[in-house]
Amino acid sequence: MIEILISILxxxxxxxxxxxxIGFLRFRDIYSRMHAVTKATTAGVxxxxxxxxxxxxxxxxxxxxxxxxxxxxxxxxxxxxxHVISKAAYFTGVPLCRESVVxxxxxxxKKP
Amino acid sequence: MIQTVSTISLVLLAISLVFCAYRAITGxxxxxxxxxxxxxGTIFISIIGVFSIKLNxxxxxxxxxxxxxxxxxxxxxxxxxxxxxxxxxxxxx
Numbered sequence: 293m294i295e296i297l298i299s300i301l302x303x304x305x306x307x308x309x310x311x312x313x314i315g316f317l318r319f320r321d322i323y324s325r326m327h328a329v330t331k332a333t334t335a336g337v338x339x340x341x342x343x344x345x346x347x348x349x350x351x352x353x354x355x356x357x358x359x360x361x362x363x364x365x366x367x368x369x370x371x372x373x374x375h376v377i378s379k380a381a382y383f384t385g386v387p388l389c390r391e392s393v394v395x396x397x398x399x400x401x402k403k404p
Numbered sequence: 405m406i407q408t409v410s411t412i413s414l415v416l417l418a419i420s421l422v423f424c425a426y427r428a429i430t431g432x433x434x435x436x437x438x439x440x441x442x443x444x445g446t447i448f449i450s451i452i453g454v455f456s457i458k459l460n461x462x463x464x465x466x467x468x469x470x471x472x473x474x475x476x477x478x479x480x481x482x483x484x485x486x487x488x489x490x491x492x493x494x495x496x497x
Contacts, residue, residue: 299409302454306413306420309447313420316427316443322436325427329443337450340413344453347406348462358465362449362472369476373442376483381435383487 294350301343308336321389322381330374338363410458417451438482445475 315328345359388395421444428440449468456464 295405298457299405302406302409302413302457305450306416306454309450310416310420313423313443313447316440317423322433322439325436326439329439333443333446337446337453340450340453344457344462347457351460356462356465358469359453362465362469365469365472365476366446366449369472370446373476373479373483374439376480377435377439377442377486380438380483380486381433384434386433386435 294346298343298347298350301339301346305336305339305343308332308339312336321392322386323378323388326374326378326381330370334366334370337366407458410454413454414451414458417447417454421447421451434486435483438479438486442475442479445471445478 309332312329312332315332316325319325319328341359341363345356348359349355382397424440424443424447428437428444431437431440448471452464452468452471456462
C-alpha cells in the first residue's frame with residue numbers, strides 16, 4: 293500500500309517537473325517562462341522529496357531531517373530567487389512579449 | 405514496482421534537464437540563462453531524491469542540501485550583478 297503511494301508521488305512529481313520545463317521551453321516571454329518554471333518545479337521537487345521521506349521512514353530509518361530542511365529551504369528560497377531575477381530582467385530592459393496588455397510596474401517606477 | 409517507477413521518473417527528469425540545458429545555451433537574454441541554471445540545480449535535487457530511493461541509500465541528501473544552498477546564493481548573486489553591475493547597467497532610472 294505504501295509502495296503505491298510512494299510510486300504515485302514520484303510519478304506525479306516528475307511529471308510536474310517535465311511539464312514545467314516544457315513550459316520553460318515553449319513560452320515566449322521571460323516573465324511567463326519564470327512563472328511557468330518556478331512554482332511547478334518547486335512543487336514537483338517537493339513531491340519527490342516527500343516520496344523519499346515516506347520511503348525512508350517506512351523502512352525503519354526514522355524521519356530524515358535533511359529532507360524536511362531541503363523542502364522548507366526550497367519553499368522559502370525559490371520565490372525569492374525568482375523575484376530577484378525578474379527584477380533584474382525588468383531593470384536591464386528585457387521587453388515584454390507583444391501580446392502583453394498591461395504593464396503596471398512602469399507607472400509605478402515613474403511616480404517618484 | 406518502486407524500481408520501475410523510479411527508472412521512468414529518472415528518464416522524465418533527464419528529458420526536462422535537456423530542455424533546461426537548451427534554454428541555458430540558447431536563451432535570448434541573460435536572465436533566461438540564470439533562471440535555467442537555477443532550474444537545473446532544482447531538478448538535480450529531485451534526481452538525487454529519486455536516486456536515493458532507487459539505491460536505498462539515505463546519505464545522498466547532504467549533496468542535495470549543498471546544491472540547494474549554492475543554487476540559491478548563485479541566483480541571488482547573479483541577479484544583483486545584473487542589476488548593479490557595470491557591463492549590464494543600462495537604464496535603471
